[in-house]
Amino acid sequence: MSDAALNQEKEQLLEDVRQVLSSTEDLLGAASDEGGEKGRELRKRLGENIKLAKARLLEAEKLVVGKAKVAARATDDYVHENPWKSIGIAAGVGFLLGMLVSRR
Structure with a gap:
């Protein structure tokens, strides 16, 4: 794999992680304002986003x-x-x- 391809993959992974973290921050803000069923749903989505971010970071670590x-x-x-x-x-x-x- 060439350096250019590796750099492109690295940048894509970092951008994916940034997007997941941004989305997670938005969900966290919304979850703190909501209670009940909607709050549980937001917290569930927040957990999924955190798992996704961890998976992306593991991919980046493997690449490096x-x-x-x-x-x-x-x-x-x-x-x-x-x-x-x-x-x-x-x-x-x-x-x-x-x-x-x-x-x-």
Whole structure:
């Protein structure tokens, strides 16, 4: 899956969660004003919206974890295929960070 497709899916999931939470806030406001049967119905819908939001957040978490695993695997493969380049890059980054820290 490409980065663009992952970003699009992530944005869609976040938008879905925002919509569910907005709807839940509206229901919560209406439920606090209502009693009786209508209040019970609003609270039921509120519970359903919260379950939906949790499910969407779990989907987003799976997406992020999956992407992190792919990145970690690619990094691991690169380091195993190019150990000396990796050591050189790490040394260069360490040198630059050392220079930046010593200037302060």
